[in-house]
Amino acid sequence: MSDVILSLENAALSLRGNAGEVEILRGITLAVRRGETLGLVGPSGSGKSSLLMLLGGLERATGGQVQALDRDLTAMDEDALARFRRDHMGVVFQSFHLIPTMTALENVATPLELAGASDAFERAADELRAVGLGERLDHYPGQMSGGEQQRVALARAAAPRPDILLADEPTGNLDGANGAAIMDMLFGLRERHGTTLVLVTHAPELAARCDRVITLRDGQIDSAEKAAAE
Template sequence: MLDDASPLAPPLALSAVALTLPSAAGPVNILRGVDLTVNAGERVAVVGPSGSGKSSLIAVGAGLEEPTAGTARLFGQDLATLSEDGRARLRRGRAALVFQSFHLLPNMTAEENVATPLEIAGAKDALAKARDWLGRVGLSGRLTHYPHQLSGGEQQRVALARALAARPALLFADEPTGNLDGATAASVADLMFNLVAEVGAALVMVTHDPALATRADRIVRMADGRVAS
């Protein structure tokens, strides 16, 4: 049930969120009482040293990982009240993710990678929309290419098109330029910020790049599983 989801609620609200995971050496406290609210259209950069909990914050906020304690709300819906399938339905068309490693489906063309989520969401003319969005990211000439035939920058452009084609209200981006060289990273960052603004989405972006972080409306610094500032 998604009855508690509200278009008026902040896209993301974490309250006293903790995450403890098992390890061979015993339980590891990944997140320790994180509070974070992201408002509609707001662009938030999450920074901090490796192991500070940045990617885990995104995983919990997107409903990919269940918190050990606290409350994670996506569009006002308490994620703890939903099954894995329910969380996927809540994200569908409303929250999207872009990862450092692209995560394109290797046996699908660029066009198919973008069209498939649209088809799953019930969009009409999914292939036409996929072509349009690949054109927006400068890949009109690469529609039928498979991921292994694309450069890293091109793969991330396909991933951006796939994430934003449904015009979601929230985009999670985990080190979106981390696997790219400097010039390509800057180009992809420009594209991401321009497209996020165009669709009116909020952005939660994990990054190690200080220059990229300063482009956000707000910087959240994490240390030892907590929000430091």
């Protein structure tokens, strides 16, 4: 299998709105290697989150090709994409997207159950302990702080041991201390499981910890460079 785990070849994304067709991404060519941490930065509206959604098959490219683990995501239907994400990807959003009627343990166990894991709740409990929430297993999202909810979201994404973890502004809604803790946990995933991380961020300190930083501007790659902190 290739060392390249994610790739885009001349990928484009256009959306049709009231004012007509709008080009969101234009001719993106990018390769992400297995185990790499990649930061996506740039001004608001530059296409960072849209690029992340293409990489995860959550948006369908309107031009070019998107591949993950040597599979062509642009050729898959929605059911196949959902199965692929279930088996190979974790996604962390800025707004957590926890199920409010489920406890922390149930939220984390849900993707494991959907994947048919017989030990879903044991693995979920282990992952919650790994993010420092061993005493909060039976708490509901509404009983938790923003930092704790983001830890649950991270545990949920990490519990299936995904090959790829995509994170959209994972520290954006958090204060400095909680943001730093989430950063440590994200990069700890690579150390513990070899997970490939792709992160959208406005936080310079988070981007600086990545192996490589891609700057987007007006839907195109403006620059690609090694992060300052090696």
